[in-house]
Amino acid sequence: MNDETLVSYLLGELPADETTRVQEWLSEDEAHAAYFNQFKTIWDKSLELATVSTVDENKAWNHFKERINNGGKKPAPVVPLFKRFYFKAMAAAAVLILAIGLFWLNQPAPQQTLASGQTVINQKLADGSEITLNKQSTLHYPKTFKGKTRSVELKGEAFFNISPDKAKPFIIDVKEVQVTVVGTSFNVREDSSYVEVLVETGIVKVSHDGKEVTLQAGEKIKMPFAGAVAEKEKVSDKLHNYYRTKEFVCDDTPLWKLVQVLNEAYKTNIVFGKEELKDLRMNTTFYNESLDQVLEVIHLTFNITVRKENGKIILE
Amino acid sequence: MELQDHSITALLAARDEAAFEQVFKTYYKNLHAYACSFLNDPDEAEERVQQVFFKIWERAEHLSFQGSVAAYLYRAVHNECLNYQKHEKIKAGHQLHVVHRMKNESINHEPLSKELEQQFREALNELPEQCRTVFQLSRFEELKYREIADKLDISVKTVENHMGKALKLLRLKLVDFLPFLFIFINL
Numbered sequence: 001m002n003d004e005t006l007v008s009y010l011l012g013e014l015p016a017d018e019t020t021r022v023q024e025w026l027s028e029d030e031a032h033a034a035y036f037n038q039f040k041t042i043w044d045k046s047l048e049l050a051t052v053s054t055v056d057e058n059k060a061w062n063h064f065k066e067r068i069n070n071g072g073k074k075p076a077p078v079v080p081l082f083k084r085f086y087f088k089a090m091a092a093a094a095v096l097i098l099a100i101g102l103f104w105l106n107q108p109a110p111q112q113t114l115a116s117g118q119t120v121i122n123q124k125l126a127d128g129s130e131i132t133l134n135k136q137s138t139l140h141y142p143k144t145f146k147g148k149t150r151s152v153e154l155k156g157e158a159f160f161n162i163s164p165d166k167a168k169p170f171i172i173d174v175k176e177v178q179v180t181v182v183g184t185s186f187n188v189r190e191d192s193s194y195v196e197v198l199v200e201t202g203i204v205k206v207s208h209d210g211k212e213v214t215l216q217a218g219e220k221i222k223m224p225f226a227g228a229v230a231e232k233e234k235v236s237d238k239l240h241n242y243y244r245t246k247e248f249v250c251d252d253t254p255l256w257k258l259v260q261v262l263n264e265a266y267k268t269n270i271v272f273g274k275e276e277l278k279d280l281r282m283n284t285t286f287y288n289e290s291l292d293q294v295l296e297v298i299h300l301t302f303n304i305t306v307r308k309e310n311g312k313i314i315l316e
Numbered sequence: 317m318e319l320q321d322h323s324i325t326a327l328l329a330a331r332d333e334a335a336f337e338q339v340f341k342t343y344y345k346n347l348h349a350y351a352c353s354f355l356n357d358p359d360e361a362e363e364r365v366q367q368v369f370f371k372i373w374e375r376a377e378h379l380s381f382q383g384s385v386a387a388y389l390y391r392a393v394h395n396e397c398l399n400y401q402k403h404e405k406i407k408a409g410h411q412l413h414v415v416h417r418m419k420n421e422s423i424n425h426e427p428l429s430k431e432l433e434q435q436f437r438e439a440l441n442e443l444p445e446q447c448r449t450v451f452q453l454s455r456f457e458e459l460k461y462r463e464i465a466d467k468l469d470i471s472v473k474t475v476e477n478h479m480g481k482a483l484k485l486l487r488l489k490l491v492d493f494l495p496f497l498f499i500f501i502n503l
Contacts, residue, residue: 004480011454011479013461038494042486043455049436050456051352055362057344061337067370 273316
């Protein structure tokens with residue numbers, strides 16, 4: 001398949017019979033498709049180099065006529081009205097201040113990086129949005145939000161409480177997933193194979209790989225990186241909040257779920273010695289308690305033995 | 317309004333102001349966008365396009381169009397911009413280290429995007445003239461092959477060849493960056 005034909009196909013300039021031929025060729029071999037995709041990437045991305053000219057051709061024509069009358073020189077600059085040094089200096093200062101101002105305004109906002117390490121961090125952004133960054137997580141954000149969107153980049157997990165601004169959507173990039181909101185609160189968590197988005201208030205748009213899902217309050221979704229279809233789920237507990245509120249709220253919560261969050265929060269390896277314990281239901285709230293205190297409550301509630309062995313904590 | 321090339325050439329040669337104005341206003345915006353894609357500086361781009369029209373005005377009686385007026389204008393802007401850039405490069409030689417320092421400072425904030433955009437621009441501007449013009453009309457002015465052919469007074473087959481060549485050359489120049497293009501140019 002020659003490059004001209006592929007490019008014509010890309011631009012929709014091929015007759016139907018040839019289009020079919022190219023499509024067959026593309027599906028024949030992954031290498032063919034990959035080769036074609038290189039063209040497509042270049043084509044798609046090149047659009048970002050496009051300049052939209054906002055010049056006014058009527059004004060430009062008038063300038064041009066002046067130029068002709070001037071023998072090709074740019075139209076002469078306006079003679080200053082005040083010739084005294086004082087005025088010139090003032091004018092120069094004004095221009096300088098304006099120039100510095102414009103320069104400053106046009107600079108891309110400096111990026112800040114917030115890395116939480118071993119502690120949970122609360123941070124207010126320039127637009128008033130509040131972010132709670134879980135341990136071992138990183139957030140890149142600009143010092144001020146310029147342009148048409150508010151964009152940040154997250155690694156790990158964070159809870160976002162976004163200040164409403166319909167004209168300037170807030171966009172979070174997590175791995176390959178993009179989360180877009182205008183003003184709401186929600187949790188974003190990155191895992192090795194998916195990104196989980198859980199909405200507390202408002203509406204959140206999650207997009208990945210060209211697909212888009214809209215989540216309402218009380219819904220969550222796990223967007224897998226590879227292939228599989230993502231399904232919306234109802235949020236059934238408030239456990240995800242633990243790092244923000246320092247509370248483990250169990251409301252008819254199965255024990256396996258609490259254990260999962262405890263493992264995440266305390267970086268422990270709690271396992272079940274007996275399968276039937278997994279579905280026992282907890283109804284309690286732990287507030288800022290140590291792991292041992294929590295384990296003690298589990299022990300007393302269900303009469304479960306808690307045994308520590310080789311770095312594991314076994315419930316049986 | 318479409319311009320009839322044969323009559324327009326004669327009118328331009330006679331410095332007919334109305335004809336000139338019509339040509340000027342028809343093409344000015346698109347030529348400005350074209351010059352911008354080279355210079356990445358709207359004001360300088362305007363100056364270049366003005367300069368092109370001025371040269372045509374000055375040498376009106378010696379004009380000879382081998383293709384269409386559009387082809388002639390795009391070619392003239394292309395050459396004007398490249399000459400200007402060459403000239404600027406020599407002038408800017410001694411300022412290079414300052415620019416370089418500034419680049420290094422910003423590198424932490426924007427790891428690749430600016431550099432990639434630069435690569436992309438350079439690759440685009442290294443295309444041969446007609447190839448570049450055809451690409452400009454197809455991509456940025458979003459014309460179909462047929463429309464480009466009519467505008468430049470060449471065959472559809474030639475347009476197809478130029479587009480194939482343009483993407484082939486861009487691909488060769490950018491192939492090492494393609495994995496990054498997927499990700500970073502958006503930043």
